[in-house]
Amino acid sequence: MKTIKGPAIFLAQFAGDDSPFNSLGSIGAWAASLGYKGVQIPTWDRRLFDLDKAAESATYCDEIKGTLAEAGVAITELSTHLQGQLVAVHPAYDQAFDGFAPPAVRGNSKARQEWATDQVRKAARASARLGLRAHATFSGALAWPYLYPWPQRPPGLVETAFDELAARWRPLLDTFDGAGVDACFEIHPGEDLHDGISYEMFLERTGNHPRCKILYDPSHFVLQQLDYLGFIDVYHQRIGAFHVKDAEFNPTARQGVYGGFQPWIARAGRFRSLGDGQVDFGGIFSKLAQHDFAGWAVLEWECCIKGPEQGAREGAPFIARHIIAVTSRAFDDFAAAGTDDAANRRMLGLTR
DSSP: OOOOEEEEEEOTTTOOSSTTSSSHHHHHHHHHHTTOOEEEEETTOTTTOOHHHHHHOHHHHHHHHHHHHHHTOEEEEEEEHHHHHTTSBOGGGHHHHGGGSOGGGTTOHHHHHHHHHHHHHHHHHHHHHTTOOEEEEOOOBSSGGGOSOOSOOOTTHHHHHHHHHHHHHHHHHHHHHHHTOEEEEEOOTTSSOOSHHHHHHHHHHTTSOTTEEEEEOHHHHHHHTOOHHHHHHHHGGGEEEEEEOEEEEOOOSSOOTTGGGOOGGGOSEEEEOTTSSOOOHHHHHHHHHHTTOOSEEEEOOOOSSSOHHHHHHHHHHHHHHHOOOOOSSOTTGGGOOOOOHHHHHHHTTOOO
16 A cells, blocks of 8 residues: 655636735745645646746756755646646537636637647646656536536537547547557536546546546535445546545535535535545545545635635645545464464364
8 A cells, every 4th residue: 555645736716816825836935834744736827837838848847846955846737727628528518718828819710729628738748757657637527518418419429529528638648658658538417528428428438547636526426316435446546636625515405516606605515624624534535545646636716605725724634634644564464373384284174
């Protein structure tokens, strides 16, 4: 068994224009001061990271590593959640997702997709230069608007969507393979890869690509009422990254999983700061340790009640308490009899 690394923190929700959140060095030092040992970097935020430069310059990547080492943290993974979303966008979401792209490609879905694909490809190269072995991203979505089967879906609609999604990602997965990096798709509502079965549909169409991995985040499973502990048993060989995020689901007579179009504060299912929700993190960390997950435990803070800085302060000790320093020996070794093969055969009555 392996001991999970951490605690670490995803910087996307904390980056800002004010110090210490406006540069990689200062936000890294802030994270270290709270007890974090690693940071996951959003590659779209140029206040923290220049993806174009990192994809091409070993010197720049060495500078990034040096800056964070001086601050007292390591890089866990790079993230292209926003760019990955734009690899596949259904036209119904064109305007909503245009803001994820630079102005030059907005309003042009083809140019936007090409830009996003290039960004993900650069992230694979940058990850390799930084010595990383996993990358966090979204799959994007073509079939998501048809999630609920009313009106009745025409035959082949979902299959065609997943065929196209896999066709767009297969060359990128090959790029990650060449870089020696796993592409870890966050299983997330709004993405076509939103549960185990949809991930399997995609994985099959990529030829069971060895780099097609999962970013496991139990909060999204709570909101879907999916067995998040059983998920680890089923998919542990494919879990390559881990977001530690809490959630709660409290259905009423008036609303359930779909939330009645309400804001987060009024929804039956909502994200919470660590320890304030319903996720069984003791069970999760035990399952991941049992199945030899050797990656990072990365806080992703999202909460509709508690502020981000309090969530960050509380998150590091919460994760640290849950990380299991796995045992190197059996608990009953003290009672070992020290038998050998001949003794074993005698115990079984196999000697004449």
